Amino acid sequence: MRYFRLLVAGNGISAYGSYLNMVALNVFVYDITRSALAAGLFMAVRLATSVVSGVVSGRLVSTYDRKRLMVGADLCQAVALCALLLAPDGARVALLYALAVVAGGCSTLSQVALRSSIPEIVGTEQRTRANGLLVTGRSLAMIAGFASSGVVVARLGYSAALVLDIASFLVSATVLSLLPVRTRAARDADTGPARxxxxxxxxxxxxxxxxxxxxxxxxxxxxxxxxxxxxxxxxxxxxxxxxxxxxxxxxxxxxxxxxxxxxxxxxxxxxxxxxxxxxxxxxxxxxxxxxxxxxxxxxxxxxxxxxxxxxxxxxxxxxxxxxxxxxxxxxxxxxxxxxxxxxxxxxxxxxxxxxxxxxxxxxxxxxxxxxxxxxxxxxxxxxxxxxxxxxxxxxxxxxxPGGEPPGRDPAGRDVPTATEGHGR
CATH class of the missing domain: 1.20.1250.20 (MFS general substrate transporter like domains)
Incomplete structure (x- = not known):
């Protein structure tokens, strides 16, 4: 758990950015299109991408390095937000829907990768405590993101909200990349996926x-x-x-x-x-x-x-x-x-x-x-x-007892079952 609190802080900052842009971008879509249908379509695209990307994310985190996937997900969202921030007014509507796809897919990928990695990062015995810390951090991020979005947009404008979003994802990516944590089981980390x-x-x-x-x-x-x-x-x-x-x-x-x-x-x-x-x-x-x-x-x-x-x-x-x-x-x-x-x-x-x-x-x-x-x-x-x-x-x-699955000891190692003990 030595490094995990830093990971929780980075994840909370990333979650803050996600909740902030969820509100700010919905208002932004309506502001530039003056269409409730366009704003609803933006949210629908984001949710549909999240649904589809769940299955894809499961395959990715089972094959590739999860830490790199999480870092990449944060960087992709930061780049997409930068593109929207720097784009001319005429191109922003199309970019908004592209951003909805990126945000929906990357947020789901990051969540799947992190949840899959917890037992390897902190150990199976500490996973419940670690999950609790993550839920707490994300809950606080949700409140902060929803509460501050209106103030940021009203007083500083959409550009400031986008810059704040970008900064949150960059901070999260930096924290993740610097933490010396293992996100896969030892045999997978050493030999790579063999299936x-x-x-x-x-x-x-x-x-x-x-x-x-x-x-x-x-x-x-x-x-x-x-x-x-x-x-x-x-x-x-x-x-x-x-x-x-x-x-x-x-x-x-x-x-x-x-x-x-x-x-x-x-x-x-x-x-x-x-x-x-x-x-x-x-x-x-x-x-x-x-x-x-x-x-x-x-x-x-x-x-x-x-x-x-x-x-x-x-x-x-x-x-x-x-x-x-x-x-x-x-x-x-x-x-x-x-x-x-x-x-x-x-x-x-x-x-x-x-x-x-x-x-x-x-x-x-x-x-x-x-x-x-x-x-x-x-x-x-x-x-x-x-x-x-x-x-x-x-x-x-x-x-x-201890929440461990049958056939695995507290350290996460496979142990023989009664059938295996008699040979097959």
Missing amino acids: SPAAARWATRTLLGTAPLLMAMIAIRAVDGLGSSSHNVALPVHSAELDPGHPATFISQFWATWAIGNIVAQHLLGRFVRATGRTPGERAFALGACVMSAGFIVVFSGLPTAVTIVAALVAGAADGFTETVYVSRLQTAPDDQRGRLFGLSASAENTGFGLGMLLSGALLEAFSPLRVVALLHGLAIALCLVLLLVLTARGRTPAP
Whole structure:
């Protein structure tokens, strides 16, 4: 963990740039085109690229050096932003959509590469704590990016926002390139990838066939994306209903409270793992997702302010808890399969979020924010309850002691199974 905090800082700075340009560029598109359709198309292109690039990213991080991929992803985004900044006004519209492709693809690639690398960077026993630090850093970056985007654009202009974005990606790339961290398992780092494409495809099919619970967790995360998009889309509408004169007040209070809950959850989860030596598994993930969705529904219920604040705090805590448990559970997969697993996860999550944005926007034309949020988050709760019933029926433990996958010791080395011990 000696260098990992620097990596977290660099990743948080990069995430800040991503959230800042997500807001600033959407406003910029509308400002230069005066078309809500053009702004929506920009976001759609970015999300569609994120979905497609999940599968591609999984293959890339399974084949090439992950640290170089992360550095390259940051540099590509910086170069694309530079091109937009220096381009003449007439060429900026076309470049914006090219930038949407670059931003969507590179952000997904960077996320898949980093999540796949955590067990090799910090060791399997420290991965939950490391994931918690990353979630905390990204949550703070999201709040800072969303909060500062309006101020930066209003007071300094779009050029300043672009320069700030570029600087954030360059800082992140510099930090990553200077850190002496290993991002692949030792045998892969020393010998390089040895599997043929056919063998890699076979390994992927084997993983999908032998890990139904992991597939169920990925499916839940996709449905969680529907719920997440619903409260993101409904939040401005609900805020305007609560206080038409100052709609931003409730939004800022909500996200600040959500972030506090998220950070507290990471701290408590880290203490639990250190004290018990166990990483919560599928059952804890499903329970946490139920609590998270229920918390978001309560936020939109129009209850007294104190109750709403507590609900937002609980939702943020459960949100951070489930993400860390989810990522830590997927990281128990062998290193040579982990990249494709996280690539599939990224595609599923982005698909759920993108579809949820479209569905939520359509439903809000006819229904109240509470009904829309309750419907989509209710789907996530229903799917989690099904998973809990399956786990209960099987009578299985959600995760092995210490969160290690069967057939691997705490150091990550393969150990023979009972069948292998008798020879084959």
